[in-house]
Amino acid sequence: MAAYFFRRLLLIIPTLLGIMLVNFIIIQAAPGGPVEQMLAKLQGLETGATSQISNSGDFQNTTHSTNPTANNSTYQGARGLPPELIQRIEKMYGFDKPAYERFFMMLKNYLTFDFGDSYFRDRKVVDLILEKMPVSISLGLWSTLLIYGISIPLGIRKAIKHGSSFDVWSSAIIIIGYAIPAFLFAILLIVLFAGGSHFDWFPLRGLTSDNFAQLTLWGKFKDYAWHITLPTLANVIGGFATLTLLTKNSFLDEIHKLYVTTARAKGLSESQVLYRHVFRNAMLIIIAGFPAAFIGLFFTSSLLIEFIFSLDGLGLLGFESVINRDYPVVFATLYIFTLVGLILKLIGDLTYTWIDPRIHFDAGESE
Numbered sequence: 001m002a003a004y005f006f007r008r009l010l011l012i013i014p015t016l017l018g019i020m021l022v023n024f025i026i027i028q029a030a031p032g033g034p035v036e037q038m039l040a041k042l043q044g045l046e047t048g049a050t051s052q053i054s055n056s057g058d059f060q061n062t063t064h065s066t067n068p069t070a071n072n073s074t075y076q077g078a079r080g081l082p083p084e085l086i087q088r089i090e091k092m093y094g095f096d097k098p099a100y101e102r103f104f105m106m107l108k109n110y111l112t113f114d115f116g117d118s119y120f121r122d123r124k125v126v127d128l129i130l131e132k133m134p135v136s137i138s139l140g141l142w143s144t145l146l147i148y149g150i151s152i153p154l155g156i157r158k159a160i161k162h163g164s165s166f167d168v169w170s171s172a173i174i175i176i177g178y179a180i181p182a183f184l185f186a187i188l189l190i191v192l193f194a195g196g197s198h199f200d201w202f203p204l205r206g207l208t209s210d211n212f213a214q215l216t217l218w219g220k221f222k223d224y225a226w227h228i229t230l231p232t233l234a235n236v237i238g239g240f241a242t243l244t245l246l247t248k249n250s251f252l253d254e255i256h257k258l259y260v261t262t263a264r265a266k267g268l269s270e271s272q273v274l275y276r277h278v279f280r281n282a283m284l285i286i287i288a289g290f291p292a293a294f295i296g297l298f299f300t301s302s303l304l305i306e307f308i309f310s311l312d313g314l315g316l317l318g319f320e321s322v323i324n325r326d327y328p329v330v331f332a333t334l335y336i337f338t339l340v341g342l343i344l345k346l347i348g349d350l351t352y353t354w355i356d357p358r359i360h361f362d363a364g365e366s367e
Contacts, residue, residue, distance in 0.1 A: 005346075005350070008346045008349070012339070012342045012343070016335070016342065020107065020334070020335060021103070023331070024106075027331075110335050113126065114126075115129075115331075115335075118321075118326055118329050119325075119328060119329075121329075125328045125332045128329060129317075129329075132312060132313050132314045132316075132317045133314060135207055136306070136313035136315060138207065138224075138228060139228070139231055140235075143235040144239075147239040147243055150240055151244040151247055152243070154170065154247075155243070155244045155245070155248040156248075156274070156279075158170060158247075158248040159247070160251075160274070162252060174244055175241070177237050177240060180237060182234050182235060182304065183304040183305065183308060185233075185234050185237045186231070187308065190204060190308070190309075193230065194230060202229055202230050203227050204309070204310075205309055205310035205311075206227060206309075206311070207227050207228065208220075208224060208227060209223050212224075230309065231311060234305050234309075247282070247286060250283075250285050254278045254282045255278060260277065263277050287351050303316065314333060317329065318330065318333045
């Protein structure tokens, strides 16, 4: 088992490298990079843009001293701006170096978790990620706990009562839940319970109230629960439906196997058969999907939820960074979530052996 563990750890390196390389090539090829965005701001004469590249009036001298027609830059929006100015902008964002050199410099820095500074937020990327992470952790953690806490018992119950009226009406609810996208369900919750048209029971935005710091410990807990309820419910709807049906089908498949018939013939009760024999085997496929489910809830699935409920988390940060071509933030979030996802996948495989010791990942090892 130790050999398999170390092999998987070593495989994380080329996997992570390949993912970063593919995304680097795609993003670099996309139009509207940070240099072009800065040029667009300069053409609009935005003070914030010019102040980033000017020192003691050099910007004004440069822009007026060079013939605009002499500019042969391939950047969009560069017409009318002097080549010297464009070179200074390229140097500011590191685009004065070849793409391969920028890529290897990025990887070298990422080994020590040095993600540099945001292009447009004037802050270190690590500080931005640490600031936004508690929001996404809260949303992803509570959503995951609710999904697994509801779906697994419900799926087991549906498998036991397969074909009954309970199975039929609960399946109808699950299908409806699966058909509703999380962001539409979020809007519905706002309309119904956040002062949209009916009840004003929950806040519309944010994770805490403005007076959160002045509240007591119990008051902080209630305020936090008050704010997190609707986003969590909206995030749960899709994953809840999928996992419930997966659990039911997994248990149904195991219940009809020969070893279950043998266990019943030995006189074991239904609860002993279900939780001593069936549960261990049926839960393997559920555990296999946990890393992907957690990462999905932690980042991608919560993107629109964070936007709708104005939750300033990592999902919203990543989305805004892609739109603004804030490459340091884009690649930092990609690196972190890819690394965490690969590690969780390894942990999921190791958990297999904890639930069912008969499973061995070492090559050539038999039961």
